Structure formats: structure tokens, C-alpha cells
Amino acid sequence: MPKGRLEAFSDGVIAIIITIMVLELKVPHGTSLEDLAPLWPVFLSYVLSFAYVGIYWNNHHHMLHAVKHVNGTVLWCNSHLLFWLSLTPFTTAWMGENHFAPVPVAVYGVGLLMNAIAYSLLVRALIRSHGRDSEFAERIGGDMKGMISLVLYILAVAVASVNSAISLGLYFAVALIWFIPDRRFER
Amino acid sequence: MPKGRLEAFSDGVIAIIITIMVLELKVPHGTSLEDLAPLWPVFLSYVLSFAYVGIYWNNHHHMLHAVKHVNGTVLWCNSHLLFWLSLTPFTTAWMGENHFAPVPVAVYGVGLLMNAIAYSLLVRALIRSHGRDSEFAERIGGDMKGMISLVLYILAVAVASVNSAISLGLYFAVALIWFIPDRRFER
């Protein structure tokens, strides 16, 4: 099966996820700059999640570009990834509205973890369908960045109850690691 | 007429339906895990509807892939399907917010039933436009899964006033039946 509609549907869902998060930025009642100030945790959460969803779109884009064909398993792994990504507006809002309280910060990290696991299941399904010796599998190679991310997410979730600022710092650190798209797929 | 824009428009509408349902997951005021607990019926409904809308997208994707051309009747049957699908966020929210009360569970089932009928009308319009002896009609073949689904939906709606948990179980069972996309359309 060709991959065109899978890309189009994913683009649509990811575009909506990344955009509806802005609806959480509730307009303040006052009209001074000070009235904007209390929005900073919601805004910071928005920036973080926009970056993460953007990273997933970028990596998805790069990976799918190298894909030759998709099958039923790949379609389901992709829907599974979109499901976890679709929870991002919820975890983002809970974290932002509660000024980075420990549990919401930890739950946000669990969301990131599930995204990462779902993405890695999609990668595996694609490798299986192309064959372990395919050009695609070769280009993917090891997944050092993915492994480091998983470890840092788990660390961040664990540490949230002690100091949620450290967790938040780790989320931003992982985002920075991923900011450079997978060079493996660029020519 | 080529089918490209029909696919693109359907992808867009389905992507929005599947994504705006998450807006019903209202952020709790508290910041503990216990504050998340009361969300379980809304979350479970979200999972179920995400799966259903995902199944429709998958089957739509597979079927349209085999389609050679579309005509005016097909366009209208497709819009008719999108109309019933677009009510899913409403029936999902009503069911989830009311902890699976009998009537909302039955109405949710009626929604699933209408989706199934609308999908089957689309299939018929496509068969008619391709001809009963076409490769497309041959690939579609019988529709055992569709028939079983209809029977189970009606059963679930009927039984909701007695025990809505059974209805819910039936909805999940039908989703499981459909989880494997139509092999008929895979090469």
C-alpha cells in the first residue's frame, strides 16, 4: 500500500493537536501586562508541548520519507502513536494550570514516555515490513537518542515528587537533544 | 472523477473528529492522582471512540485505495457517513460524563449503528459505480463482519436499559472484530 494517505491523516491529526493547545491560553480579564504574567506556566507548557509535537512531526516526516510501503500493522502502530500524542493537550493543560505541581509534572512525563514507546513500536513495525537487511533498516541503525530519552523521561518522572523543576529541566533537555532532526534520513 | 480530494477532505474531517474529542477530557482542579480517578468513564469513552473513528479511517483508507473513480452519489454517501461520524464526539461525551447511564449508552450504540449503515451505503454506491462484476466488487465480496456488527449493535442498544455494562462490552467486542483491517484490500 502506498503511504500518501497515512502521511496526510497523520499531518491532519498532529496539526490539530499542536494547534488546539493554544485554546488553553485563556484570555485574561485585565488589560495590563501584569494580567498576562500569571499565564507564564501555561505559556511555558505550551512552548514545551509545541516543541515536542513539532519534533514528532519532524521525525515522522523524515522517517516516512524513507519508507517504501505500509501495511496493516504499520497503520495500527501509527494510530496508536496518534492516540498518545492526542493526550498531550490534556497533560499540558493539567501541568500548566497547576504551576508545575509534582503529580501533573510526573503525569506529563508518563505521556512523553508513552509517545516515545509508541514511536519506537512504529519504527519496529516499519523495520519488520521492510526487512532487517533493507536500506530502510540500515538507515535507522541504532537508536541512541531514543534510548537516552527513555532513561531521562523515567528519571524525570521519578524525581518529580522531590523537585518538579528538575523534571521540567529534563523535559527541555530531551527536547533539545531531538531538535536536530534525524540526520540519518537526510541526504 | 479522481478520488484524491475525497480522500483529503475525509482525512481532514476524520482527523478533526478524532482529535476534538480530547477537549472533553476536562482538566481536574486538584493535583493528585486521586483527582484524575473520576475521569475514568470519560477516558474509557474516549479510548473506545478513538478506536472506532480510527477503524473507520482505516477501512475507508483501505477501501478507497481499491477505488478507481468516484461520482456524485459516492460524494454524497461519503458526506452522509461523515455526518454521522461527526456526532461521535457528542454521543461519546454524553455517555462518558454520565458514567455509562442506560440511555446515553443506548444512544451511543445508535450512533455506531448509523455509522455502520452509512458506511454500508457508501460501499454499495461504490460497487454500483464500478459494476457488480468489477475487480472492486469482487474484492469486497460478502460482508460478514459488517453483518455481525449490526446485529451486535442492535443487541447492545436493546440490552442497555437492563445492563449497560453488557452493551459497553459489546461495543468493545465489535471494535476488536474490526481491529484487523479488511485483508480483502491488502495485497
Add this chain to the structure above:
Amino acid sequence: MPKGRLEAFSDGVIAIIITIMVLELKVPHGTSLEDLAPLWPVFLSYVLSFAYVGIYWNNHHHMLHAVKHVNGTVLWCNSHLLFWLSLTPFTTAWMGENHFAPVPVAVYGVGLLMNAIAYSLLVRALIRSHGRDSEFAERIGGDMKGMISLVLYILAVAVASVNSAISLGLYFAVALIWFIPDRRFER
């Protein structure tokens, strides 16, 4: 300029307009069928607007299919059409929530009128860019249905203060006229 992205952007905007209208179907607090009953004016308005936006998508689809190229004027006429279409969720909600009160019904009709005028400006821009003797202009031919619609919209707006049910009937009548897509563009 090729027309691909114009179609894609229009598909996106129209898909969102048609889908976010369902957010106006507010979930009732009760759990009985009687609790659904008061929703009928909102639901009826939703059905009407879904049909109208679907008709615009259909006709846009058919017309653009016959288009060979687009220019700057066409892009702006298209954005102008999308602007008026984008107000449909607002006029629909105002009419539905107020049980078809005279002024909201009239304003809804003004919205339909603006959509029709904007669509006809787009048609003219396309004819001008293809040339009056082009195959495109020939296929468009006269615009009897468009003229009848305009007259009926104006009649409906005028009559709303006397009897808004007649206006509503006229809106449904015009929708029925348009239900059959422009045969001119089908092969």
C-alpha cells in the same frame, strides 16, 4: 500556478468549519431521552449547516476539478469565500440556541447570501482567468440554480420577521436544489 495547495487549504478550512459546529451540541445534564429533546433546534440547525457546507465543498470540488490554473485574484476570491463560510458556525449557533427567533434566522440567511455572492465572485475570477471562450467557461454556462438561490435567500431574509418557519423552509428548499452536484462538471 498549480491548484493543488488551494484545494488542500480549502479542504482543511471547510473540514474544520463543518466539524467544529458539533461543539455547539452541548451535552445535556440529564440522562433520559427527554433531556435530549430540547436540543432539537440546535440539532436541526446543525443538520442544515452541515448540508450547506457539504454542498459548498462538493461544488468547490467539482468546479476546481475543471480548473486548469489559478492566479492571485483567484486565491483572494477563495479566501473571501472561506471567510464567509467560517462565520457559519456562529450564525448556526445563534439561530439554533434561540429556537429560530426572527432576527437570528434572518442573519443566518444573510450569511448564506454572502456565501453565495462570494462563491459567484470566485466563479467569475476563474472564468476571467481561463477566458470567456475557454472550455471552463463553456462548462459553467449559465447559473440558473445560483440565481434562484439568491432570490430565495433574499425572500427568506425578508419574510423572517413575519414567519421564521417559512424562512427555514426556504433554506431547506435551496439546500435540496443544490443537493445534486453540478452535473456540468461530471463526465
Add this chain to the structure above:
Amino acid sequence: MPKGRLEAFSDGVIAIIITIMVLELKVPHGTSLEDLAPLWPVFLSYVLSFAYVGIYWNNHHHMLHAVKHVNGTVLWCNSHLLFWLSLTPFTTAWMGENHFAPVPVAVYGVGLLMNAIAYSLLVRALIRSHGRDSEFAERIGGDMKGMISLVLYILAVAVASVNSAISLGLYFAVALIWFIPDRRFER
């Protein structure tokens, strides 16, 4: 890398931004024309932002049409642009709901300024990737309109605390300047 998915994702995000702004047009409780009147600042803000987002889509469309290929830096510059564009519904709502109070009007202008800067960073990334002597760079040429816009935005932000009507007039003036799409990219 081909540019198709970059266009599709941008189309999706921009389509959603331009459409969800209408959700700010809250339906009034009354049913007379006078009840619509207080909506004028929200409506005027909507018109202005619809025009701006439409202009960005138009120029993006024209520019990308001339683009031959995209790289990682271009993808990130594009996401950066989409980020600032995605804040438009927020700045629009704050300005409209507060009847063009000085600070919201200034913040709206800062948003326009960030959009313009992000767009110009994207242009630079594209010129760099195509080469300073490429056909693409030649077609872009100088950026007089962009420069004038930046100056007028800064002026409008500065003057908002004195007279926000002048700022608003400047925003409309800049929109008018851009209404004609970049002729450079039309053939």
C-alpha cells in the same frame, strides 16, 4: 527532501488557526440586532486576523511554489513561524474582548512583529539552502514590503499607549500593503 509534506502540514496548521478564531465570536444571549452590536470589536479583530493569517498562507504558498527542496533548517524555521502564527487566536481574542485597550493592541502588534521576523528567517533559510545565485534567491530579490511592515509594526506598538486607534489603523494599512501577493513568484 521534497516539500510536499511541509506544505500539507503548514496548510493544516494555518487552516486550523484561521478557523478556530471564530470560536471567540461568542453567541449573544439576546435575539435582536442590538444584541449583535457589542460584538463589533471581536468581529473587527477577527476580520483583521483572518486577513493576516490569509496573507501568510498566500505568501507561504507563493514562496513554497518556487522552492525546489527543503532541509532540516527549513523545517525548523517553518515550525518556528507556525508557533508564532498559532498565538494569533490568543492575541486577537485579548484585543477584541477589551475593545482595543492600549496594552492588548500593543501585544497584538508584537505578535505581528514576531510573525514577520519568523517569516523572514524562513526566507533566509530557503535562500541559504538554494544558494545566493539561485533562481529562487533572484526571484525573492529585495524585501521592501517586509521592511516597511516591520517599521510600521514597531511604530504601531510604540504608539498604542498614546492612541490605540492609530495602531489599529497601521495594522490594517500593513494588511492592505500585503493584500497583493508577491508578484515575484507569479509567472
